[in-house]
Structures are given as C-alpha cells and as structure tokens.
Amino acid sequence: MRLNVLLKKNLAIFLFFFGFFLSLQLSAQNPLTVTGKITDETGKGLGGVTISVRGTNNKTISDDGNYRIAGVKSNDVLVFSFVGYVEQVIPVKNQSVINVSLDISQKILSDVVVIGYGTQKKKGVTGSVSSFDARKLDERPVQRIDQALVGQLAGVTVKQTTGIPGKAFSVQIRGSGSISGGNEPLYVIDGFPLSVNSSNVSNGSFSTGNPLDNINPNDIESIEVLKDASAAAIYGSRASNGVVLITTKRGQAGKARINVNAYVGYNQAAKKLEMMNGDQWIAQAIEVINAQYLVAYPTASASDDYATRLARVGSLNANYIPDPRWTQPGHPGLRYIDWQDAIERKGMLQNYEVSASGGTEAVRYFLSGNYANQDGFVVGLNYKAYSMRANVEINASDKLKFGLNIAPTFSITQDPGIDGKDAIFHQALSLAPVQEDTMGLFPNTGKNFQYIWSSTTNSPMGKLTYNIGTTKRYRTLGSLYGDYQIIKGLNFRTSVNLDNTDNIGTTYVPYITTGISNILTNTNPRIFTGSNNLLASTSGTYRSYRRQTFVNENTLTYNRVIRKDHSINLLAGYSYNFDRFDQSAISSNGGYTSAVIQTLNAAAAVTGNTTSTKSVLISYFSRLLYGYKDKYFLSASIRRDGSSRFGINNQFGTFPSASLKWIVTEENFMNAIPVISDLKLRVSWGVNGNNNLPNDYASLATLGSYGYVLGTPAAVIGQAPNVLANPDLEWEKSKTYDIGLDFGVLKNRITGSFDYYNKLNTDLLLNVQVPAVTGFGSGLANIGSVRNIGEELELTSRNMVGKFQWSTTVNVTHNTNKIEALAPGQNQIIIPNGFTVSDAILRVGYPINSIYVLKVLGLLTAKDITDNMPRYNGTTEQPGDFKFQDINGDGVITEADKQIVGHPNPDWTYGITNTFRYKDFDLSCLVQGQAGGSIYSQLGRAISRPGQGRSDNHPASFVNRWYSESNPGEGRFGKAYSTYNNPITAATDWLYSSDYIRVRNITLGYNLSHLFQKKFVQNARVYFTLENFFGHDKYTNGLNPEAANTTVSTNGSYPEAGDYGAMPLAKSLIFGLNITF
C-alpha cells in the first residue's frame, strides 16, 4: 500500500516533467461517466456534495451519498466539495468508480469568510487572511478571546503579559511597526470597529480598558485576522497594526437549539521561582553582616559573638550583629517561610453558559447567558464575569432586513495589587524567608513588629488579606442595522453602533498594612498610644472612566455576475465615528475617620478631578472585487479618513490598496500534475495608517502651568503653551508588500499557505529636536521609519484518515524588525529609565527597543585588579565584583561601554496542534513557543543586584555566588557584600533569553451523543483539559518571559515596559460538559 503511494508520487513527478506531451496524449481519449459513493467521517452517505470537473462548468450534486457525473475525460480531475468538509481533489485516470470519504474541516466550517464590510467566498480572497476556527472555543475552556488566539495563527503574536485572571493579552500582528503609537490591532465585532487601545505601551497593562474586555468567548462564531495591507486597507487609518474581525453566533432557521456548556476546574501557578530558603538566606546574611561589621569596626573580628558585638556597637544594630538564634539548633522562635507557597493556592474555576438559537425564515435569534468565576492562584485574586447576548435578525420583507445585536456584560476583578514594582508578588519574592515565629505570616502588619533582620516590607500575606482593589466593569455593546435591497444585486445597509464601558476601580489600604513598626526604636505606628491617629495612614481611591464609541456606517454594495465569467462586487460607504473618554479620580487625603467604612465618605479629606477627551473620525471608502472565471481575482480598495486627532492641515488621509490572486490549479495544464491538488498565488500592496497619538489633542498648543512667586510672597499661577503645536501632524503610514501561496498536495492531505511580507512604517509619530527658539526642545512630528520583514507558514497535514484520524496543524512565523530612520541626522535615542541608567536604545539599523547595556565578562580577580583591568565607576570595584567589557578601550567602564545585546521581540513564534479522533474520542494538543528574543529583567534589580544587602532574598542560585578567590562560584553572581554599585548600572547580568515552549492545551473529549436519543439530545460531549500545564523557558530568575507590568521609560514618547515582579501564568485542569438539545 505504501509502495503504491510512493509509486503514485513518482508518477506525479514523472508527469510533471513530461506533462505537456502526456496531457495531449491523454486528452485524446473518450469521455467517461464516473459514479461513486461519498461518505462522511463516520461512514454514512453524505448528500449535497458538489462534484465538479476542475476547470469546466461540468458539475453535479450527490444525492444521499451517491453521485454520477458524465462527460469526464481520463485526464480530468474531480473536485468534491461540501461546506464544512475538506475539499477532495482526485484525478480520474480512467477510473469509472471513485468512492470518497470526506473529512470534517480542521480549518473552518464555511467557505465564506468575513472581510471588512461584508463576506467573500474564501476562494476569492486576495489578501492575507488567517482564520480561526471558533468551534475550538466550545471544546476548550478559555476566559478571553485573546487567550484563544495564542499559538493559533501565523503572524499573530499573542503575549500573556500577566497572570491576573480577566486581564487583557497583548496582540501583535506582523511585528512592531510603531515606536510610540502602539502596536495593538483594530478589533471589529460584527462589523463594529471598536476603539483602538494604545495605552498598553508604557507599562504593558491596559489601564483604560481593552477592546476585548468582557467579550464572552463562547459567543464567537469565527475570527479572521486581516494581516496584509490590502485585506486591512478598508479600515484605513487604524489598520496598520492589522485588523481582527470577530463574528458572533447567530441563529439559523429551524428548530430551536439549546446549548449548555459548563466547566469546572482549578488553576495554580505554572512556575515557581526558587528563592533561597531560610538556611541559605541566613548564610548570606551572616556573610554580609560580618563584612559590614569589619568595615565599620576595623579592629573587630568576624568571630566576635553576640555579646562582644553588642558591647562594641552599643545597640542591637542588625547591620552588624546577626540574630543569635540563627546558629542555634532548630532556630527557636523563628519561622522559615516560603513566601510564594504562602500566598499561592489552588484557585477554583467555573463557567456556565446556556444559549438558544433558532428561528424561522422571517426571524432568527441567538441568545446566550454566561457566568464565569475564576479564583486566582494567589490569595485575594478573583475574576467574575456575567455576560448576555442577543442577536436577532428579521426579514421584514423580501427586500428589507433588520437586525439587532446587544451584549450587556458585567465583570468584577479583585486584585489587591499583585503585579509590578513594589507590588505584592515582587515583595513575596524579595521578603526574607526567616521571620519571627510569633507573627505567623503577618510580620510588620497590624500589631506585629517587623522582624528586625528582615526589611520594612509589610507582609505580602497581610496586604493580600486586608488591602482591597476592585475593578467593576459594566460594558454594553449594541448594534442596530437595516439592509434594503434597492434593485437586485444592489443593497443599502446602515448601522448604528454603541460601545459603552463604565469602569469603576476602587482601592483601600488600611493602616494595618502600612508603615514601619520597629521594636528596637520603639516605633509602632499601628498601636494606639493615647494621642496618635492610627487611621491617618489608611488610604483609599476611587477612579472611574466611561469610554464610549459610537459608529454609524452606511454602505451600498452591488453584486453581480456578468456573462457568467465576470463576478463583480462593488462597495461604497461612509462612516462617522466618535470616541469619548471621561474619567474621574478621587483619593483620600490625610487618612480616614473610620476603621470600618471603606468608601471615601469616611476619608478625612479627599482630592479629586475629572477630565474628558473626545475624537471624531469620518470616513469614505470604496472597494472593487472582481473575479474572472473563478480563476483570476482582483481586489482594489481606497479609503479616505478624516480625524480630529490630527493637525488642521492634514485632517484627511488616503489609503489605497490592490491585490491579485491566481488559482493556478484551475488551469488545464495543472491536470498534468495531480499531486498538486490546490495552488493559489497572491500578491498585494497597500497603505495603512496608525492614528494612535499620545492623546486626542496632540497637534494643538495646549497650555501648561508655570507658576511664579510674587507679592507678599505668594505663589501665582502662570500659564503658557506646553506643546509645540504642529498643524501638519498626521498618521503613521505603513506600506506593505505581500506575496502569498496557498497550496494543497496529495489530494489535499497536506494543505497550507506561505506568505512573505515587507512592511515599512513611515512618518512615525516621534518627538524630534527642534531649534530652541521655538520655545521647545522637541515637538511631535511625522518622521522616522521602521521595517518589518517576515515569513509565515501555515500547514495542515491529515496524517491518518479513516477510523483513526490524526491531523497536525503547524504555524511558524519569522519576523525581523529594524529601525530604518529616526529624525534627520539622528542615529539613536537612548531610552531614559526611571530605575537605573538606561537599558534600551532606539538605534538605526537595529530592532525597536534593543537592549543596550554593559556586557559582563565574568568576575574580577585579584590579578585583574593589579593588572588594572578596566573597572566601573573608577576604581571602587573589587575582586568578586563584575568584570565588564571595555568596548571603547578607554581603560574605564562608563556608560559609553554599553552595547546592544538583544531585542525584546522574538524572531520566531510557532504553534503546533495535533488532533486525534477515534470513534467517540477526540484528543488535541497545542504546543506553542517563541525563540530569538530577550527579556531585560527589571526584577533583577530587586532580587539579584550586586551589593543588594542582607535583608532582601535572592534566587536560590545565589548560593553559587562568589565567596572567595579560591571559591569563585559559578560566575553568575558576584559576592554578597559589594559596595561599588552606586548608581546601579544596567549590565547583562539581568539579561535572559525570552525563548520558551509551552504545552498550552491538551484536551481529551468523549462524544456522548449515542447515549441519548437523537430526538432530545443532538450532541453531547465531555472533556478534560490541561491548560498550560507543561513548559520550559529560559527566564531562570523570573516567572513569565512575556511579562510587562512596570513603566521603565520616563519619556512617554519612547515607551518601554518591563517585568518588575510579575506573577507566573496559571496552569489549570478543567472538566467540561457540552450538550446541545
């Protein structure tokens, strides 16, 4: 059998070389009639399948599985196609009986795909579009749509930047093209373009909301990602980062279908960062204390005991005197705490959804209600979401159609402040693992004192228990539309859409988790002494925002096939769009007056303000889709956008695109190469825009406050312009070329597509230097460019068919990112840093935010010192400190010795899905990963900086540090007591590869349908899922290589987000049930 296949393959190659001759020979033969039976994956006959002779109009449709087609030549190729099944392509080769088994498509249920402002037959799509099979969302428990996209589509990089449940992921399509304008795509739900969110650029979190917040993934029917410029160009000034089209489920005429989808499970931390344990921490504390003791008291000895030291120092100073209990057996009175274990738990997950759909020819409906409740794996974390959706479509007459989509949702997130610098998780890593036993897990909290050898940090457990951070979000998405057929083929459609989000965030920090309580200095701010006001250090905030996006769209479409061969689809449209954002912030001032009431009416005083912004976008657009003989396709579009966000001189911009597609296998000569069952070529070009300015009014000369002192004296208000107005300010532009190839070989057993793209972003919104005579050092202008070049491959192979089915889907993306130009004459911008000296750079010829630090060569030895090895900060470095590379050879290590050592974005991303089906069982496994990027860990500054001192904890590998010249350790960490590093420099000791590989999902399902009577239960399935259960990464002293939670750059024009203590991602085990009545 195998041999047979092999022979057939060889024959195919043979045919390929002698194709013309042979095909001429064969075509001379007589017509045949072919019959056969078509079955589905279960072996049942399949009616309604289209059987066509490729390259001709000869076709028929199967009836209950049997078919008969006449007028077939021996060298013809038969195509068997049916919605939802993989197309089969079989050469006739003199056979008169051809039986076919069709497989359920792994890719998509429909051969119609959603494109901007309409749908199109997949065959005719000329641009680069990736489709996501949303059926997987029913089979796999996900909390957010962006989570479902991880590892699924070539060219779409989804980063999970935080492990907090319910929080948005970061999505990037084809690399980062913008330095300051954000790189998140435009999301369009059921034709409604949501507002683009760019607020993630500075610290990686979506503090003013994300377009996918509260969207229930179970309502999603399909997701298409428009990747190249031609596909996305119809969205003009917002499309340069790609467009994600989301279609929600709607009802079909017929019997009502009730679907129940429920799952429960638990989640826990997917990774733990091993920190030093109590004994290891004590060992380094003693080492540092002895060193400090000898520096302060040069005549003392490290072997001095407690009493000697106490007498010499005069008081119990933790810097010079170790805790005597450390060396006593069993360390009485002390408790060893693994803080990660202390704050983590198994969190319960549950989700219940009921949906109903159905309808008549006149009215179709889809209704759903969903409840999700997810306890985070850290104490105090919780996410609850309630969502409802109603999609109703009414055929009022033959010509008139109305529809209404409405989706009210509500979510509550509880997060006392886990991720980020000095936030709880960071402190759980840093805090000393040795504490007073009497305080339990609550040192320096409430009436508990600080353990004096530990730091002044309040217990992370205390903060998780008593601090409150709640985000309540009520969001309603609504669309109302009407469609009227003016004449046959000509339709007018109008829609009104509103997206309203009301978000309220409150925080409350009681006095019991603030302040330092030191038993030695007898300060305890949390004990009432008769006159002190304990509540003075209680604080609270109330922040709210309302984001409204309103869109009215009006389109005319004309659809016609002329003289059989020419299909034409013409679109013209106009849209009006506004975004309004209102926010308010109130915070307590001077503490609280009540220990019970948490709302701000109990605050001693409050400060607050409100601000609002608004922007308007007006657009005209038009598109032509043209197909000739279902073989050649052309698409051309143009959009004209006017935006209030831009300078008065450049309010309107034009975004053209064009693309071509040739279905090569429709050509007769391809019949000679039957091994190639499908071959399509695509080329496209287009220009898109990015309108993410720093704010809605960036082109205007707003006023800032510049006070002065006059009079008695007193402060007086002064106001002057604080921005250099730029009436020419406009969008960033991206110009993309794309060449694509879709193919299927071996009777479509292997199908796939390959794309090469070259995307040049120009006119970047950058702050450029201007002569100071303008009154400003810099101004926002459209200047500079970034190029992304990449290749994408998507491949599906049906390895085994029949009773046991096995298919593999692979996607691989390679992207290179390079800054082509900054301002004229400018070669680089070093990104200013709020924590250390800078660690990232924008340099022409290198990727955005390249990591720019000193290179650590190893650790200094005594010989290095005598050899005058270049040292940092003059001569203060000693043996056991880092040896840096003196790249400019000037004999001293300075900022000028920094070099580019990596870049944040991965070069390669990939996802591999294997699916198995046997009888009623199904098993799928998604493996996903990335390679080639680096992470510069700001967390390193907290837990592994040179000279960190005795109290904060280090990673467990710190035990392999430098101890002495003869015991230099493994070289990664220098000595425990070091004094040179002030200010802290940025060097490669905090540089890690961001490569990782994760088994994102393993799902085992069992189809229960046969247990029920078909009349009552149409479908039933139970499943187990392991989500994110296995994986490996190279971020050895951090938890999530994709983490972003802290603003690193101090200049908003050059954002840089970093990881300063991210919690790990969650892994979960879930049991689910899905029944359709």
Next chain:
Amino acid sequence: MKKIIFILTITVVILSSSCKKDLNQVPISSETTSTFYQQPNDFIKAVNATYNSLRGYPDRLLFLSEVRSDNVYPTNDVGRDPDPINNFSLGIAPNVYVEEAWSANFVGVFRANTVLDQITKNGSFIGSPALATRLKAEARFLRAFFYLDLVKYFGKVPIIDHPVSALESNTIGRSSVSDVYNFIIADLQFAIANLPVNFSGPFPNYTASDVGRATKYAAEAILADVYMTRSGPTYGIEGPGLGLSEWNLALPLLQDIISSGLFVFNPNVYSFPVPATGIFSYSNQSPTANKEVIFDIMFLTGQNPILGTTFPWQLVPQAYFNGFPTGNPSLGGALGTPSVSTNLLNSYSTSPLDARKAPFLHTAPYNNLGALDLHAFYRKYLDTTKVPVSRFDWGINFIAVRYTDILMRKAECILHGAPGTQGDVDGIVNQVRARASQPAIANVTLAQLFDERRKEFAGEGSRWFDLERSGNLVTIMNAWRTVEDATLQKMSPIVPNFIIYPVPQSQLDAAPGLYIQNPGY
C-alpha cells in the same frame, strides 16, 4: 427606484458635510492658545509664566560666570558637569549648562512673544488699555532680560520677535551682536517708558501683590548694563563687547535709580550668621523691605509644585550636608566639591579682617567621606536653619539687580569718563569698604574698583562679566591659571574665543547648517 437612490445620495452628502465640522475638536479638559487669552486674568497669567523663565537665572550665573572665572577652582572632584566649564575644555557644546543657557532663555523669549502676540490679537479682552500697555512693557522687559543674558553667553543669537513654528525656526539664523543689542534697547526703552515705578498702585499700576514684577528702575538698570557691556572691548571676537564708549549713556540711567530714593545702601556690616536685616537674610526677603533690591528673582519654599530654588547649595559640596541633622536625606547630590579659589580666598584682607570673608566663605574643614576637606566654599546664601525638605526648594530670593552694584557701576562709568568726580568714585568705593571693615582708600583706580567688586560680589555670578568689561580678562585669567592650576594642570590656556560659549550641540543638531559654531570650539 431612482428616487430612493437619489434620496440616499442626498442623505449621505448631507450627513457627511454636516459631520465634517466635528473634525475640529477642542480639548475638553485643557485650554489651548485658541481658547485662552480671553480673560484679563489670562494675560496676567501668561506674563507670570514668562517670569517663571527667570527661575534658572541664578544657577546659570553660578555655573557659567562664577565657575568659569578665577573665583572658583574645583580641585578634588572628577567628571562633574561644571568641570569642563572651569577647565576651558573645548568639547562643552553639549554641556548641560551651556544647553540650558540657550534653551531656557529662548523659552522665556517664546513666552514673552506669545504674550505680545496675543495682546496684539486679543488685547481687547483685557479691557483696560493701561493694563495692556503695562503687560506689554513687562513682557518686553523680560524679553530684553533674556536676550541680554543670551548675548553675554553666546554673542550672536537669532532675533525672534514673534512665536515661530518649527518650520519657520529653521529659516532664522543668528543676527549680528549689534542688531541684537538694538532689539534689546528698543524693548527696554519701551519698558522704561511704560513700567510702574513702585508697588503702591493704583491698578493697573503695581500693588503690594505685584512685588517682584519689573519696575521702571529694573529696566533702567538692565539698559545701563547693556550700554556698559557693549562699551567693553571686543577682544577681536563677536562677543558682547563692542568697544563702544557709552559710559555716558549708562550713567544717567544709574543716576535716575539712585535719585529715585526708593533704594538704600544697607550699612549693616556683613556677619555670619546673616542678621535679620542683612542683605542675604532669609527673613529680609521682601523687595520692599530689603532696600538693596532693585530686581529680585523670587522663590518660596514649601509650595506644590515646587517654587523654591537650588542656587544656595549649588556651590556647596554635597559632602558638607552629610554631617547634617537627619531629616534631609534628599539633600545629597549637590555638585561634588566645588571650591572657591585660593586666589579669591587670599584676596580678602586679614588685617584688618575683611568682614565679608566669614559670611561669604565657609573655610572650616568638613568631613568628606571620612577625611577632612580643607577647601573653602561659598555659603553666602546658606542658612543651616533653613534647609528645605527637598534640595530644590530653598526659599530665598536672588537679587538680580542690587543697589551696591548700581553704585559701583556709577563709579565705573565716571572712571571711564562719564560726568562725575574722583570724589564721587572714592565715596562709593569707601562706603562699600567701610561696610566690610576696610580702611578708606583715595584716588580709586579701575583696577581697585574691580578688585573691590570681586570681593563684594563673590558668589553672585558677576565676576566673569566684570573681567570681560575690564578688558583684562585674558591676562588675569591666564595669570591666575598659572598659579592656581600649577599642581593639577587640568586647565587649558584661556584665549579670547572662550569669552563666549559654543552654540549648544542640540541646536546645531536640530537645524543642521542653520547656526555656525562660534570660533574656537
């Protein structure tokens, strides 16, 4: 059918045309130049913001005049920003202080121009033409003040008389020094003619709440400085000195200030700590009480945002603060250990003891990283009981125009041949010497006058400009360098090109080819 299409088309056209206006959004929560300047108060606030640009002036004097001169010689610190200024390094075009001098003054010019432009366009909103004139006069005074500072540091600079866009700024090159002076003089003459003389109203003249704004006498003092500065020698460079002998133009202005009777020579002998009525006392801050003050840059501690200043500690070594009472940890970080030169230290007479030495200079050793540091430093503005929580928030005014200076300038003009007698000169100088417990001298020469100025105005940032005006800058500086720098040998020989600073590197980069670098850099 056609009707429907027609109606649809019309609807779309109407919709789109009516919505287009929506593209002109105005900020909801901030003012812009097109919404501001419509209330009388808006214009006053706009002028206040122009005064705000004066806040860097004292620090600038210290770093670019005091540190550059023979008064300061930092000995034991490496790599700090003022060192290249002190050492006459060639590569100081990107130096932060050089950059600041150019940009901060042009920010001030921009704000003054914005006020003037808006008064022209929207002046009717002010209501009172008299107030409009006063505000114009204030803005023009400030613009002249910034420009004189620019000329002194850079020589030729672009003349900007209205707010310019980035595009337009690329077309305006540097004007000749004499053109810049003409621009300054016109502004000051307008200011003199239109500024109030004091702070006793009525509106729109200044009231008590306006103390600190520029008066007619402040403008006269600056104009006198213009005439005197450009009367200085050219040294063969395109610097602030034009070799014009305009001492007789300066003298009447100085005389007018003196005869106004508003200002009084403070006869209190200098002492340390500064007495409550002393010129540099924290409790003698009001320009109306402190009669030495003709024009103050005003600061106030404890405001949010900060309205205090940094100049009192800029030339105080950071290590000195280490020994300070706790509670001021943020004070660390003054600039290394700048020291006054041995030459200045020795210029004060010890017998009889110059009464200025102790209050102006800290000479006692202090603990510097465990070792005793013997280098003296300025403490003229330092009051150890007034150390602020933030080191940026010292609360003492900087006297930009000081009555003693006016008097001594008068003496200088007379010695240069302006009307007056040697007796007038001796009288002025001996009045100053008497306050310093120094014996009177007769037949004071220009050299003696400048020596007296050096001791009197030490730490106030006038030394570099005095040297320049004296005509002996190059010789005095090189003679001083030979002695003071004999051991460390870190300084370059001083040449006339160094009288002015290079055009900041950022400006050469921002508009390549627009400005030509000053010779010698």
